[in-house]
Amino acid sequence: MINNPALPLALGILKANSANSCAGFSLLDLIRECQEAGIFDDLSHEPHEVILFKKNFLAMNALYQAQRILWQEGIGYLHISPLRNYLAPNSTASVSTQTVQSTQLPCNTRDSALADYYLDWQHYDNTNEQAVNTLLNQFWARCLSPHKITQCCELLALDPALATQRSAKRQFQRMAARCHPDRGGNPHDFIELREAYEYLAGALPA
Incomplete structure (x- = not known):
């Protein structure tokens, strides 16, 4: 799997707030933190639409990787949405308990579909300006519009x-x-x- 420089940043924020299940941050908050850390500096040569897409992709990829890591470590379940991402301890997480093993994430069809998309680096690597413009007209883009x-x-x-x-x-x-x-x-x-x-x-x- 490709190393995502946004992942350590996302994990740091989440673990720092793990004691407070009410704490949370938006996708835009994470993107701003990544921007300040210089994570997006290598994207400056890309077209504007591609830069926006790749910033969003790196942030969402980091969140879904963090979701799996934190669950497997027994810390809690990361609820992911554009406006509020927050960590719920395993004992209080309001998610389905349809798990076979403790390391298997709870079943959430919509969340699983988005995770599959954002964990597939081909969507990141193969993106160009035309592809991004096409995606802007598709349903998933509406779901990610704060x-x-x-x-x-x-x-x-x-x-x-x-x-x-x-x-x-x-x-x-x-x-x-x-x-x-x-x-x-x-x-x-x-x-x-x-x-x-x-x-x-x-x-x-x-």
């Missing part, structure tokens, strides 16, 4: 840093009951609310 997530959370009156799939569903059901067209609500408002919930259901941690 601005879009924030907008949808605001529509559902949720705190972006604390929102989960469960809280989004609960809030959508509560608000939809008031604005559903069958109950005299505005159809446009209901559709906008539903689209925001559907987006968050695919972008937020469980």
Whole structure:
């Protein structure tokens, strides 16, 4: 596996905050730390779109590598999302317990799919400007947009840093009951609310 210079930085941040399960940091926070550490200096010759992609890839790759390392060391489960990455101790981690061995990560279909993508260095090595522009139109890019997530959370009156799939569903059901067209609500408002919930259901941690 290729050595990712962002990994030691991510592990250092996570282990420093391991005693506080409420502590967390955003993907942008990690990217800024990497920037200040000079980790992205070698990317300066790349096109702008490729630089953005590779910065994001290195940060996400580091998080998913850290997720496996910390779980195998018995420290805890790293919840990964664009707005909040936090370490939950094994005794309190709210994840599925469908594991065969203690070193096997809990089953999370969406998280596993993203991990498979970001742990495959071919996506990093084979990226060019055209490939990045194509990816920007695909679903995964929407799921990694903190601005879009924030907008949808605001529509559902949720705190972006604390929102989960469960809280989004609960809030959508509560608000939809008031604005559903069958109950005299505005159809446009209901559709906008539903689209925001559907987006968050695919972008937020469980």
